Amino acid sequence: MSIDLIAYGAFFLTMAFTYAIICLGLNVQWGMTGLFNVGIAAFVAVGAYTSAILTTPDTAERFGGFGMPIAVGWLGAAIVSGALSWAVGALTIRLRSDYLAIATFGVAVTVQLCMLNLQSVTGGAFGIGFIPRPFADLQGNALLFSLANCALMALVVLVLYLGLQHLSRSPWGRVLRAIREDEVAAQALGKRPVRFRLQAFTVGGAIMGLAGAAQAHFIGFIAPDNYMPVLTFQVWAMLIVGGSGNNRGAIAGAILVWGLWALTAAAVSAFVPPEEQARAAALQIVAIGVGLCLMLLLRPRGLFGEVSPLARLSRNKQS
Amino acid sequence: MNPQFLMDGLIAGVIIGLGAVGVTLTYSILRFSNFAHGELLSWGAYLALGISSALGVLASGLTTPIGPFSFGWSLPIAAVLAVALTGLLALAVDAALFSSFRRRGSAIIIMVMASFGASLALRSLLEFLFTSKPAYFSQALQIAMKLGLGLRATPDQLAMLAVALVSVIAVHLVMTRTDIGRAMRAVSENPGLAGIAGIDVRRVIRTAWFLGAALACIAGIMSGLIIQIRPYLGHDLLLPLFAAAILGGIGSVPGAMIAGLFIGLSEAFTVQLIGAEWRAAVSFAILIAVLLVRPRGLFGKAT
Numbered sequence: 284m285s286i287d288l289i290a291y292g293a294f295f296l297t298m299a300f301t302y303a304i305i306c307l308g309l310n311v312q313w314g315m316t317g318l319f320n321v322g323i324a325a326f327v328a329v330g331a332y333t334s335a336i337l338t339t340p341d342t343a344e345r346f347g348g349f350g351m352p353i354a355v356g357w358l359g360a361a362i363v364s365g366a367l368s369w370a371v372g373a374l375t376i377r378l379r380s381d382y383l384a385i386a387t388f389g390v391a392v393t394v395q396l397c398m399l400n401l402q403s404v405t406g407g408a409f410g411i412g413f414i415p416r417p418f419a420d421l422q423g424n425a426l427l428f429s430l431a432n433c434a435l436m437a438l439v440v441l442v443l444y445l446g447l448q449h450l451s452r453s454p455w456g457r458v459l460r461a462i463r464e465d466e467v468a469a470q471a472l473g474k475r476p477v478r479f480r481l482q483a484f485t486v487g488g489a490i491m492g493l494a495g496a497a498q499a500h501f502i503g504f505i506a507p508d509n510y511m512p513v514l515t516f517q518v519w520a521m522l523i524v525g526g527s528g529n530n531r532g533a534i535a536g537a538i539l540v541w542g543l544w545a546l547t548a549a550a551v552s553a554f555v556p557p558e559e560q561a562r563a564a565a566l567q568i569v570a571i572g573v574g575l576c577l578m579l580l581l582r583p584r585g586l587f588g589e590v591s592p593l594a595r596l597s598r599n600k601q602s
Numbered sequence: 603m604n605p606q607f608l609m610d611g612l613i614a615g616v617i618i619g620l621g622a623v624g625v626t627l628t629y630s631i632l633r634f635s636n637f638a639h640g641e642l643l644s645w646g647a648y649l650a651l652g653i654s655s656a657l658g659v660l661a662s663g664l665t666t667p668i669g670p671f672s673f674g675w676s677l678p679i680a681a682v683l684a685v686a687l688t689g690l691l692a693l694a695v696d697a698a699l700f701s702s703f704r705r706r707g708s709a710i711i712i713m714v715m716a717s718f719g720a721s722l723a724l725r726s727l728l729e730f731l732f733t734s735k736p737a738y739f740s741q742a743l744q745i746a747m748k749l750g751l752g753l754r755a756t757p758d759q760l761a762m763l764a765v766a767l768v769s770v771i772a773v774h775l776v777m778t779r780t781d782i783g784r785a786m787r788a789v790s791e792n793p794g795l796a797g798i799a800g801i802d803v804r805r806v807i808r809t810a811w812f813l814g815a816a817l818a819c820i821a822g823i824m825s826g827l828i829i830q831i832r833p834y835l836g837h838d839l840l841l842p843l844f845a846a847a848i849l850g851g852i853g854s855v856p857g858a859m860i861a862g863l864f865i866g867l868s869e870a871f872t873v874q875l876i877g878a879e880w881r882a883a884v885s886f887a888i889l890i891a892v893l894l895v896r897p898r899g900l901f902g903k904a905t
Contacts, residue, residue, distance in 0.1 A: 319711045321637070321718060374890065378897050381635040381714050385844045386893065388637070389886040392841050400879045512837075516722050519715070565729035572723030576699055579716050583708075 286426050293429035295545060296538075300436035301498040303537035306521045307443050307530060308490030314528035315451060316483040317463045318372075319380070322387035323491060323518050325394035328510035329367055330360035330492025331499035332398070335411045338500070345411075346404045353417055357496045364492020365485050372484035377477050383484075391512065398507040410506025414499050432501055439497060440534060443490065447530050459483055513568060517544065520571050523578045526585025535587060605752045607870040613759050613828060615866020616766040620821035621839060622846035622858035623773060624814030630790035630853035631810040632704075634713040638695065639818060639843060640836030641724035646688040646819025647826035647835055648728055651737055654680035670757035672742040673827070681823050685816045692815035693808060695720055721837070728833040736830040739823075762824045769820055770859050773813060777855055782809055790853055838882070842869070845885035849892050851902025861900065864888075 305327055312318045320326075334356030342348040371390055375383040398405045405411070416422070418431040450456050461469040462476045469476060499505045517540065525536020544567075551563040578585065621643055628636045657676040658665040664676035699720060703713050746754035777783040782805070788796040789806045797803050818836075825835055846865050850857030869884045892899060 317711065319714055374893055378893065380711050382893060384714050385635055385848070386889065388844070389841055389889050393883050393886045396880065396882050562730050562733060565726045568726035569723045569730060572719045572726065575719035576716050576723070579712060579719070580699070580702060583712070
């Protein structure tokens with residue numbers, strides 16, 4: 284019993300960590316730079332499919348199956364998702380701020396369509412199965428297997444966290460914050476906002492692609508249903524709850540919101556009669572939407588939100 | 603190629619155009635792209651369905667089809683009530699959510715995000731209330747009439763074209779010939795200056811919400827009448843709506859309508875040439891092309 288519990292705990296944490304990776308990617312785009320991405324699910328999906336195609340064994344009815352190592356898949360996922368983000372960003376970042384939002388929404392719709400319709404590449408509605416899982420030789424021992432996976436994902440989150448912390452303190456991160464706080468002043472200092480924004484958007488997209496790949500390899504199976512718009516909403520809720528602009532907040536928010544989500548989902552399946560479950564699930568999503576709005580209204584900085592440097596400055600002056 | 607696809611494209615285009623007029627109005631007055639606009643279409647359709655079925659229960663005579671149409675008097679009556687209710691819904695969402703961001707002077711992108719959360723809540727609320735099972739205004743079948751040149755249309759479709767034409771002309775006249783229309787255009791040019799000139803900016807904002815929601819409701823009912831009513835009805839139309847609003851030029855009512863027709867016809871054309879499964883990608887392709895070539899749209903002002 285307790286072994287089952289630990290194995291479930293490890294599974295839960297591993298999933299939460301994959302969300303934490305997406306959330307860290309979103310934090311580079313939104314928290315550090317103020318770029319609004321409504322197509323998170325698309326960038327995650329592109330990463331997942333890229334890695335799946337690169338690493339699965341050769342399949343007759345589908346393009347690829349190149350049988351490459353998992354690490355190559357992860358790297359490929361980050362590169363392809365990053366390239367997609369770069370293309371979307373290059374097109375829209377110089378325009379009005381919400382054109383990027385509309386374009387990423389379009390990307391989400393189109394990627395969903397491609398997953399369903401390009402059967403020779405994506406396997407259509409049935410998706411891709413038999414994606415190699417890390418530590419596959421441990422699979423006989425469920426506990427050891429889930430603990431190893433959990434540790435691997437924790438390591439990825441830790442490395443990304445340290446890297447991003449370093450990045451946000453680096454000159455590059457300072458320029459991003461400067462642009463976000465006062466674009467004109469940053470321009471006057473000779474920084475080109477469009478270029479920095481585009482770089483941040485690309486880095487964030489690449490991280491989302493990596494998260495997609497990590498998730499795909501952990502679950503071992505992907506299908507278009509995994510990348511519905513609700514994924515985008517979940518990740519936003521995680522970042523807003525955790526506090527945008529703060530990497531620790533992004534990770535904590537991911538674990539907290541994923542925990543609440545898993546808990547309510549378990550409650551729904553335990554206490555709600557089967558014929559009413561779809562409606563209860565809809566109510567669960569209403570709660571996310573309302574929660575997102577309430578958080579924006581009542582506590583825009585989230586639980587661990589970044590205190591804006593300008594606000595900190597004026598507070599120091601007062602005291 | 604069968605010219606019939608022109609008729610289908612025209613009807614789809616009218617629906618997109620009516621929705622896009624609402625997007626363009628809220629965008630030019632409130633200055634943010636409202637991701638919850640699609641949900642106003644869905645809510646409009648469900649409100650009309652609810653009222654129409656209630657009327658049918660109260661007086662069954664109201665459901666007998668009028669002349670050649672597939673619906674009885676209950677639907678037009680319900681549509682009028684639903685238009686008013688959808689307008690009130692938009693005002694309620696604004697009062698609960700967007701007005702406090704405006705008061706605080708929040709960044710535009712925060713409002714976009716709030717609209718994103720609102721759309722999720724509104725859509726899933728419909729799914730909770732009505733489940734995701736599709737619903738229909740009427741089960742009656744209609745025979746299409748020949749119009750010449752190989753075109754056929756059902757009486758319902760012709761009625762929709764007429765209603766859409768009247769609505770767009772009405773909105774256009776309101777915008778160009780009335781005091782509130784002039785006030786709206788003034789606010790869209792410069793809200794601060796308009797306020798100083800004695801224009802009641804809050805009233806303008808309320809009018810913009812109400813007009814946009816009313817048109818969204820009409821578009822939602824039309825979409826429900828020719829296809830079906832689902833909670834995702836509006837969400838699936840959102841990308842075409844945005845594409846039409848941007849192609850037409852933000853702030854231009856005739857532009858949004860013309861661009862809507864263009865997108866509807868392009869979708870129908872694509873369905874003929876490539877296949878129905880790629881229909882949803884058409885508006886994305888158009889959106890990208892507009893952003894690349896002429897980001898201010900056909901009739902938009904340079905910013």
